Amino acid sequence: MSSVFTLSQAAKEEILLKELSALTEHHRENCEPYARILAANGYRNATSVEGLPWLPVRLFKNLELKSIPDDEVYKVLTSSGTTGGEVSKIYLDKAAAAEQTRKLGATVQSVLGPKRLPMILVDTKAMLKDRKSFSARGAGVLGMSNFGRNHVWALDNEGHVDVEALKGFLEQYGKEPFLIFGFTYLVWLHLYEVALDNGLDLSNGILIHSGGWKKLVDQAVSPEEFRKRLAAVGLTQVHNYYGMIEQIGTIFLEGASGGSLYCPDFADVVIRDPETWAEQPVGKPGLIEVISTLPTSYPGHVLLTEDLGVVHGVDDGDWPGKRFSVLGRLPRAEARGCSDTYREAA
Amino acid sequence: MSNLQRLREAFRTSLDLPADAPVDDLQYQDNEKWDSLAHMSLVAALEDEFSVMIDTDDVINMSSFTEAVNILGKYGVDFNE
Secondary structure (H helix, E strand, O other): OOOOOOOOOOOOHHHHHHHHHHHHHHHHOOOOHHHHHHHHOEEEEEEEEHHOOOOEEEHHHHHHOOOHHOOOOOOOEEEOOOOOOOOOEEEEEEEHHHHHHHHHHHHHHHHOOOOOOOEEEEOOOOOOOOOOOOHHHHHHHHHHHOOEEEEEEEOOOOEEEEEEHHHHHHHHHHOOOOEEEEEEEHHHHHHHHHHHHHOOOOOOEEEEEEOOHHHHOOOOOOOHHHHHHHOOOOOOEEEEEEEEEEHHOOOOOOOOOOOEEEEOOEEEEEEOOOOOEEEEEOOOOOOEEEEEEEOOOOOOEEEEEEEEEEEEEEEOOOOOOOOEEEEEOOOHHHHHHHHHHHHHHO | OOOOHHHHHHHHHOOOOOOOOOOOOOOOOOOOOOOOHHHHHHHHHHHHHHOOOOOOHHHHHHEHHHHHHHHHOOHHHHOOO
């Protein structure tokens, strides 16, 4: 099975340093606010991946950052994030849009293989009613639906579980591998409990799920508990992923044995001390910086998120490279300072 | 009906275009009817019409009518009959 999880950390850093340094120059030349930020930072060049200049992800809510002329803008993606109000704007040209779809495809095929599988979408079709403006949730579901066939929606238009549809699907396709996609809390609320109550056999399912753990943490469900409970209804092939609209096409995917997210060959993470910004050693939590070669039409190739995470190990897991977990969000107040500094510089 | 005509029909039906709409020059997302949602129905319609199972990469790469002809050709659909 072709995979995008192949490079050891050393090999990856060598490639990424070269590609991302070039990308940094590309954005410096083509995005004026970005050039001003680099000048204010005193950035010249990087000798390590960790040394590449990062932008706080929040900056995409404050500034129009793009490295393409207006007439080459093909798609503008927006996300309001979790705190509402401000909206991130991400500008894609045709090349960047096509590349992000291809790379997402390659990443997901690393666990699914090249064939599209019958697919359960743990969501409702109603959310796609307005075709012009999907929510981030709608866009996520649509993006993933490419990897499946014979799709069935697990929820009806009112958001109730359609048990008959699920039973029908499993009768027809449940004997062979099938794909399940949904947001983590929807899977928990609507698939796990319903499968348990109705004795549905999900043992041939491969679950890919995403979306913050916050709603589950409120119910005191940890990622470990989530996996354990799903295994009780036969669902043992489970892959969580972490990704954001500001680096669309790049997802960090949970390995087969669970508990860790892995970086595809074209991406990486650096965990930073929230006070000194220095890189944290393995095992020490900090802010997650996400790095990807995909953002070519906007300077989103090195982004400091507001999420806390920790690297568990390097080259010692299901796939090579760093393996890490997302621990939650940094309280809003603590992150504000750095973004304001950047706004002034820009 | 020739395979090419069947393909044109499948495009018109899936993308909700008029019966006489020209489709041979269509590009994904240049026509407002061919969005990601319609793409799903289109792929399903092509699979039904030509009894093929299209792989993920081909779904992703099917970015124009011409590309659909090429991809279906790989699956043994003959458009030169």
